[in-house]
Amino acid sequence: MAGPKDLDPSSSPRAMLGAELRHARERKGLSQEQLGQRLFVSGSFVGQLESGARRMQLEHARLLDEVLETNGFFLRNCKAAAKSKYEEPFAEAAEAEAQATAIREYAPSLIPGLLQTRAYAQAVNRAYDPMALEATIDEWVEGRMERIRLLDNPTKPLLWTVLDEAALRRETGGRVVMAESLRHIADLIRRNRVIVQVLPLSAGAHAAIQGALKLMEFADAPPLAYFEGVRTGRLEDDPATVAQLRFTFDLLVASALSREKSLALIEALAQDYTHEEHP
Template identity: 75%
Template sequence: MPGSRDLDPSSSPRALLGAELRHAREKAGLSQEELGQRLFVSGSFIGQLEAGTRRMQREYARLLDEVLGTEDFFQRNCAAAAKSKYPEHFAEAAEAEVQATEIREYAPLLIPGLLQTPAYARAVCRAYQPTAPEEKIEEFVAARIERARLLSDPTEPLLWAVLDEAALRRVAGGPEVMAEALRHIADLGRRGRTIVQVLPFDAGPHAAMEGSIKLMDFEDAPPLVYFEGVGTGRLEDDPAVIKHQRFTYQLLTASALSPKNSLAVIEAMAEDYAHEEHH
């Protein structure tokens, strides 16, 4: 069952909704598993709603009001809890990151959002939205950099990133921007704030060639994995899926360079970009 730290009503509308759900469920004398059965979901899914690692969808809000006798409370408050500064397909994953104690991510095409600098994020967001007004781009950049504040805590969450060499070779914003971006990653690694590994081209075929992986673990809630495509994404909590993706990630780390050698490669590439900009 989620711990009390996940149920701070002052933190967000979603946390308040989770706290109210737990209160209503216990008042009805139902366990998470029993309530889940009535909604045709798992008990762990109910726990994630209460902990705030899952967003409450409108269809579940309606069923909860019916089962728990809360009139239209959850339906009325569902919309407020769903408001987010992030794109719809990514919002739930971004909100789960805040609750995570460990995040393991494989990035095949670009530097992960939690490791991006403002200049790099700006170049990427502009590529996503080539016709968007400048103020809209700055909103995207601000939201992305705000996510990275998770790393201002000296210990949590653990962030372990495997970066494909392609993500480091694809120039976003020019050599100067890339030099800054790679130095930022190397600095986080040197300070022990993150574990970073580079998956080089000469590693050949590998277990995650079909896409990215983001695994998230929580203190008192089941783990989640996030899959992302172009303009789409989804969270999965199926134990079999989690087990398979965890094994895939282990294979990736075995194929990648060691953290020590990875930092050396990243720093060398940063110098190459800086030299390119200078000339």
């Protein structure tokens, strides 16, 4: 029987690689859990590789070729599937985000990427690296704007964000930029494209007080959690951990303002920024 053909670089390499992995696994009569044991990873991780939600690493490709007897196919094609338009270490999370059917996110100190305007993204990236060339900043911002095109679809993915009030009051890029950013969020809310709730400063201590959180669900793969810190990012696929983090998000929602009160606060702050800039 002929083996799988090498991937066409003009197609979607990760999606095709995942489809080939599912085909090869089923041909060997292995479940995702059984294959995961051979790779020293979870069955959930295998499912995410098959769906294209996660990137295949070289060490996994070598083991897959050995276990599934695919004559070096996965190793040959792993590099093509790993190419990304996004900067490390956030590339894998951004690519998973593009596959998600639902995204739930808590943002403690800044407006998260999918809700940013171009000017806000410019200010964030400049603060991230004050010494970067303008061309580099422009490239990063374009990558962010491409991610935001996920919201061009009128219904998918579901985007549910809990914004800390501190993120709305932190003047990122100046008052004009903040006014534009908050009006943009308010517009998305009024068009019923996103769900946004504000966690008020008066809520005090809360379940995610130590940092940001993103949860992603997929049509044909187990959910993922993503943690981001200073120049670091990590995906988590352990089912028990992801379930606990979903509970954390539910607690945040319970502590946040209602959708109506959140919208009113966002629009009021947008007005404040506008009036303070143009007295």
